[in-house]
Amino acid sequence: MERKVVSGIMLTLLISMLTLAFNIQLAKSEPAAWTVDDDGPADFHTIQEAINVASPGDTIYVSSGTYYEHVVVNKTLSLIGVGGPIIDASLPATVDPSAAQWNGMTILEDHCTIEGFEIRNADNFGIEIQADYGLFKENLVEGCNFAGISCYAWAHDGVSYHSSHDNSICNNTVIRNNMGALLGDAYNNLVSLNIIERSEWGIYLCEYARNNLVTKNSVSNITGTPGIAGGYGIAVGTGSHNNLIVGNNISNNVVYGISIELLGGGFPLPHDNSIHHNNFVDNTVQAYDDGINNFWDDGYSSGGNYWSDYSGVDLYSGPYQNELGSDGIGDTPYVIDENNRDNYPLMKPYPWATHDIGITSVTTSKTIIGQGYNVSISIMTFNYGNYTENINLTIYANTTIIGKINNIDIASRNFTTLTLTWNTTGVAKGNYTITAEATQLPHETDTADNTVIDGWVFVTIPGDVNGDKTVNILDCILLANHFGHTNGNGHTQNTEEWRKCMNCNINCDGNVNILDCIILAGHFGQRWP
Numbered sequence: 358m359e360r361k362v363v364s365g366i367m368l369t370l371l372i373s374m375l376t377l378a379f380n381i382q383l384a385k386s387e388p389a390a391w392t393v394d395d396d397g398p399a400d401f402h403t404i405q406e407a408i409n410v411a412s413p414g415d416t417i418y419v420s421s422g423t424y425y426e427h428v429v430v431n432k433t434l435s436l437i438g439v440g441g442p443i444i445d446a447s448l449p450a451t452v453d454p455s456a457a458q459w460n461g462m463t464i465l466e467d468h469c470t471i472e473g474f475e476i477r478n479a480d481n482f483g484i485e486i487q488a489d490y491g492l493f494k495e496n497l498v499e500g501c502n503f504a505g506i507s508c509y510a511w512a513h514d515g516v517s518y519h520s521s522h523d524n525s526i527c528n529n530t531v532i533r534n535n536m537g538a539l540l541g542d543a544y545n546n547l548v549s550l551n552i553i554e555r556s557e558w559g560i561y562l563c564e565y566a567r568n569n570l571v572t573k574n575s576v577s578n579i580t581g582t583p584g585i586a587g588g589y590g591i592a593v594g595t596g597s598h599n600n601l602i603v604g605n606n607i608s609n610n611v612v613y614g615i616s617i618e619l620l621g622g623g624f625p626l627p628h629d630n631s632i633h634h635n636n637f638v639d640n641t642v643q644a645y646d647d648g649i650n651n652f653w654d655d656g657y658s659s660g661g662n663y664w665s666d667y668s669g670v671d672l673y674s675g676p677y678q679n680e681l682g683s684d685g686i687g688d689t690p691y692v693i694d695e696n697n698r699d700n701y702p703l704m705k706p707y708p709w710a711t712h713d714i715g716i717t718s719v720t721t722s723k724t725i726i727g728q729g730y731n732v733s734i735s736i737m738t739f740n741y742g743n744y745t746e747n748i749n750l751t752i753y754a755n756t757t758i759i760g761k762i763n764n765i766d767i768a769s770r771n772f773t774t775l776t777l778t779w780n781t782t783g784v785a786k787g788n789y790t791i792t793a794e795a796t797q798l799p800h801e802t803d804t805a806d807n808t809v810i811d812g813w814v815f816v817t818i819p820g821d822v823n824g825d826k827t828v829n830i831l832d833c834i835l836l837a838n839h840f841g842h843t844n845g846n847g848h849t850q851n852t853e854e855w856r857k858c859m860n861c862n863i864n865c866d867g868n869v870n871i872l873d874c875i876i877l878a879g880h881f882g883q884r885w886p
Contacts, residue, residue, distance in 0.1 A: 388412075388414040388415050388416065389411065389412065389415045389416075390415065390416045390417075390418065391407045391410070391411055391415060391416070391417045391418070392407075392417075392418050392419075392420070393406075393407050393417060393418070393419040393420065393424075394419075394420040394422065395420070395422035395423065395424055396422065397420065399420065403424060403426060404417070404419055404424055404426055404428050404436070404444070405426055405428055405429065407419075408428070408429070408430060408431070408432070408434060408436075411432070411434055412432070413432045413433040413434070413466075414433060414434075415434055415435075416434070416435040416436075416437060417434060417435065417436050417437070418437050418439055419436060419437065419438050419439065419442045419474070420439050420440060420442060421438075421439065421440030421441055421442050422442055422443070423442075423443045423445050424442060424443065424444050424445065425445050425446075425447070425448045426444060426445075426446070426448070427446050427448075427460060427461070427462075427463070428444060428461065428462040428463070429462075429463045429465065430462065430463070430464045430465065430466060430469050430471075431465045431466055432466050433466050433467060433468045433469055434466075434469055434470075435469070435470040435472075436469070436470070436471050436472070436474070437470070437472050437473055438472060438473030438474040438475075438500075438501075439473065441473065441474075441475055441502075442473070442474055442475070443474070443475045443476075443477060444461050444462060444474055444475070444476045444477070445477045445478050446460065446461040446476065446477070446478050446479040446480070447477070447478035459479065459480040459481030459482070460479050460480075460481050460482045460483070460484070460485045461476035461477070461478075461479035461482070461483045461484060461503075462474075462476065462483070462484045462485070463482075463484075463485050464484065464485070464486045464496055467496065468496065469496045469497070470496070470497045471484060471496070471497070471498045471501065472497070472498075472500050472501070473500045473501065474501045474502070475501065475502040475503075476501065476502070476503050477503075482536075482539075483501070483503040483531075483534070484498055484501070484503075486521045486524060496521075496524045496525070497524070497525045497527070498524070498525070498526045498527070498529065500527075500528045500529065501529045501530075502529065502530045502531075502532075503529065503530070503531040503532070503534050521543050521546070522543060522544045522545045522546060523545045523546065524543075524546045524547070525546070525547040525549070526538055526546070526547070526548050526549075526551065527547065527548075527549045527550050527551065528549075528550045528551065529551045529552075530551070530552045530553075531551065531552070531553045531554070531556060532552075532553075532554050532555055532556070533554075533555050533556060534556045534557070535556060535557040535558060535587075536556065536557065536558045536561060537551065537553030537556055537558065537559045537560050537561075537576065537579075538551065538553070538559075538560045538561070539558075539561045539563070540560075540561070540562050540563070540566045540569055541563050541564040541566065542563075542564040542565050542566060543566050543569065544566065544567045544568045544569065545568050545569065546569045546570070547569070547570050547572075548560060548569065548570070548571045548572070548574060549570070549571075549572050549573050549574065550573045550574065551574045551575070552574075552575045553574065553575065553576045553577075553579070554575075554576075554577050554578050554579075555578045555579075555580060556579055556580070557579070557580065557581055557586075557587035557588075558579060558581075558587045558588075558589055558592065559576035559579045559589060559590040559591055559592070559607075559610065560574065560576060560590075560591045560592070561589070561591075561592045561594065561620075562591075562592070562593045562594060562597045562600055562627075563592070563594035563595060563597060563620060563621065564594070564595060564596065564597075564623075565595070565596040565597060565598075566593075566594075566597040566600060567597060567598050567599050567600065568599050568600065569600045569601070570600075570601050570603075571591065571600065571601070571602045571603075571605065572601070572602075572603050572604045572605065573604045573605065574605045574606070575605070575606045575608075576590040576591060576605060576606070576607050576608075576610070577590075577606070577607070577608045577609050577610065578608075578609050578610065578611075579610040579611065579612075580611055581611055581612055587612070588610060588611040588612030588613065588641075589610065589612055589613045589615070589616050590607040590608075590610040590613065590614045590615055590640060591605070591607060591614070591615040591616075592613075592615070592616050592618075592620060593615070593616070593617040593618075593627045593630055593648070594618070594619065594620035594621060594627060595619050595620060595621060595622070595623045595624065595625070595626075595627065596623070596624070596625050596626075596627065597627045597630065598627060598628045598629045598630060599629050599630065600630045600631070601630075601631050602615070602630065602631065602632045602635065603631070603632070603633055603634045603635065604634045604635065604707060604708070605635045605636070606635075606636045606638070606706075607635055607636065607637050607638070607640065608636070608637075608638035608639055608640065609638070609639050609640065610640045610641065611641055612641055612642065613640060613641070613642050613643075613644065613645050614637040614640030614642070614643045614644055615632065615635075615637070615643075615644050615645070616644070616645045616646075617630060617645065617646045617647065617648040617651055618645065618646075618647040618648065619647070625649075626647065626648045626649050627648040627649075627651070628648050628649040628650050628651065629649075629650050629651065629652075630648070630651045630652070631651070631652045631655070632644075632651065632652065632653055632662065633652070633653065633654050633655040633659070633660070633661050633662055633699075634655065634659075634660070634661075634662065634703075634707045634708075635662045635663070635707070636662070636663045636665075636706040636707055637662055637663065637664050637665065638663075638665040638706075639665050643664055643665075643666065643693075644693045644697075645693070645694075646693055646694065646696070646697040651697065653691075653693065653697060653698060653699040653700075654699050654700050654701045654702075655701075656701070657675070657676040657686070657700075657701055658684060658686070658701075658770075659701075660685070660686050660701045660702075660703050660707075661686075661691070661699035661700065661701045661702050661703060662691070662699055662702065662703060662707075663702070663703040663704075663705060663706045663707055664691050664699070664702055667687055667691050667702050667704075669687035669688055669689045669691075669702065670687070670688055670717070670718070671683045671684065671685065671686065671687055671688060671704045671717045671718075671739070672688060672717065672718055672737065673688045674686070674772075682737070682772045682774070683717040683718075683737055683738075683739035683772040684739070684770075684772070685703065685704050685705065685709070685739055685741055685770070686701045686702065686703060686704065687701070687702040687703075687704055690702065704717075705741060705803070705806075709741040709742065710741065710742060710801070710802060710803055711742050711743050711744070711800070712742045712743075712744065712746065712798045712799065712800045712801045713740075713741040713742045713798070713801055713802075713803050714738055714739070714740050714741065714742070714746055714748055714767070714795055714798060714801070714807065715738065715739055715741060715795075715803075715806035715807070716736060716737070716738050716793050716795055716806055716807065716808070716809040717737045717738065717739050717772070717806075717809075718735075718736070718737045718809070718811060719734065719735070719736055719737075719791055719792070719793045719809050719810075719811035719812045720734070720735045720737075720811070720812060720851065721733065721734050721735075721791060721812040721813070721814055722734075722735075722859060722865075723814070723856070723859045723860050723862075723865070724813055724814060724815060724824075724856050724859075724860060725814075725815045725817060725821070725822060725823070725824045725860040726781055726814055726815070726816055726817070726860075726865075727781075727816075727817065727818065727819025727820065727821070727863055727876070728781055728782075728784065728786060728816050728817065728818065728819065729780075729781060729782045729819065730780075730781060730819065730863070730864065730865050731778050731779065731780050731781070731865050732778075732779050732781065732814055732865070733776055733777070733778055733779075734752060734760075734776065734777045734778075734779055734791055734793075734812060735774055735775070735776050736750055736752070736762075736774070736775045736776075736777070736793045737772060737773075737774045738750075738767060738772060738773055738774075738775070738795060739771070739772045740767045740768065740769055740770065740771055740772070741770070742769060742798075743769050744769055745766055745767065745768045745769060746766070746767055746798055747764060747765065747766055748765050748766075748767055748795055748796070748798075749761070749762070749763045749764065749765075749795070749796040750762040750763075750765075750775060750793055750794065750795055750796075751793070751794045751796075752777050752779075752791065752792070752793050752794075753791070753792040753793075753794070754779065754784075754789040754790070754791060754814070755789055755790055759777070759779050760777040760778075760779065762775050762777060779814075781816050784816050785816070786816050786817055786818075786885055786886075787815070787816060788813070788814075788815055789813070789814045789815070789816065790810055790812070790813055791810075791811065791812030791813065791814060792808065792809070792810045792811075792812075793808070793809055793811075793812075794807065794808045795807045795808070817885070818880050818883050818884070818885060819863055819876050819877075819879075819880055820832055820863060820876055820877035820878075820879070820880040820881065820883075821880075822835050822836060822857075822860045822861050822863065822877070823835055823857075823860075824860075826884055826885050826886070827883070827884040828877060828880045828881050828882065828883050828884070829881070829882070832877060833877065833881075835857065835861060836861045836863075836869065836873060836874065836877060839857065839858040839861045839869045840861075840869055840870070840874075841869065841870070842858050842861075842862075842868075842869045843867055843868050843869075844859075844867045845858045845859045861873060863876045863877060864876060
């Protein structure tokens with residue numbers, strides 16, 4: 358009996374000890390939080406000291422201040438800047454590995470988070486995920502500023518991924534650097550929502566960079582070094598392929614908005630990259646493509662890119678842009694070169710606003726009208742927004758209102774063509790410019806295309822079909838050339854010859870026939886003023 362009691366006690370003690378050991382082990386494995394402040398109360402006064410002591414999985418909070426360090430992150434940690442701490446890498450290098458002495462911060466591990474720092478005066482990269490020490494992945498660099506770094510040649514970059522994958526660089530600001538973001542032989546990385554300005558290079562994919570997503574970045578005023586290199590908003594270099602470049606704002610870059618070419622030598626050519634829904638605005642050369650099989654649009658009806666120098670119009674729709682009606686896509690391709698084109702250029706910067714209508718054309722059935730007769734004015738309007746809108750139009754001849762069209766519903770991503778008949782009885786002879794104005798929608802911000810001046814009408818003597826203010830034999834000859842035509846048939850619509858034919862239909866019944874000849878004869882020999 359006594360032996361059983363002792364055995365029971367021993368078993369109980371053993372279970373308790375195992376439970377305690379298990380709990381201690383759990384407690385030891387709980388991530389810790391450390392604080393760094395360069396001159397105030399904290400666990401550490403330098404970032405590197407905190408990294409050296411911390412265990413994988415810990416979080417280090419760094420208070421505002423300036424830290425003169427070359428930081429090496431050699432374990433899985435979260436480094437969170439509070440109040441915008443500055444890492445100034447201008448001091449003499451004392452860190453190992455030696456390559457890190459040129460960086461503001463070097464990451465040598467997976468699953469690190471770097472957030473909220475400003476990094477200055479790095480001689481190589483602001484932050485480098487250094488694949489020479491392993492194929493590092495799933496790191497997040499977010500909300501950092503890389504500013505005020507003096508630049509030359511290939512040094513002083515913002516963020517670099519070499520041969521790393523599944524990393525994210527998001528919501529960072531890079532100003533006056535050599536490189537905004539460099540992805541060399543890197544794959545499955547995300548570069549998103551960054552602002553890159555006034556640097557030597559913007560975003561550079563090189564050395565077989567592949568399957569990366571570059572999206573929603575703003576890359577502007579990339580200058581380059583005169584006589585050396587740079588000035589590229591986005592560069593896709595040697596062997597880089599299957600990258601998706603979508604939804605970026607690329608503007609005012611001094612060499613290229615985007616370039617796809619061999620950069621730095623080597624082969625093969627960059628290939629099979631997809632570029633769409635980007636806004637290319639006022640770059641010296643919007644795009645250059647010396648690669649193979651790159652795609653400059655996302656097909657119909659998703660569309661391609663917005664090009665600020667595109668001069669086409671939007672009167673047609675459909676995959677072949679041959680169906681009457683606007684669709685927010687230009688009717689003709691944007692030509693990059695003889696081998697590359699954006700087949701579906703966007704008429705407005707991407708993304709289109711939630712509430713946005715635009716007048717895409719104002720056309721008149723005739724350009725020359727006999728005083729007292731009618732001319733039809735057609736207004737084509739497209740709804741770029743996400744909701745059905747109720748629109749109101751006002752139409753002017755010069756500054757005089759000649760009609761209104763109210764309470765017309767137009768569905769999202771659809772067009773409508775509205776027609777107003779203008780009777781010219783009592784209208785003074787002369788030239789009239791036709792303007793259509795759509796009332797601004799609630800919450801509409803892009804109103805530049807709510808007013809369009811596009812149509813032109815010359816009011817003259819009935820029978821003056823050539824508009825020279827005289828009814829004579831020249832008008833008879835012109836009418837005879839189009840005699841028998843109905844609604845301008847035999848001529849391509851909206852061409853000059855088509856309009857001449859329509860002008861010969863003096864009584865506006867759609868037919869050029871004997872009735873028009875009679876009207877012309879009744880005014881033959883008249884002139885004005």
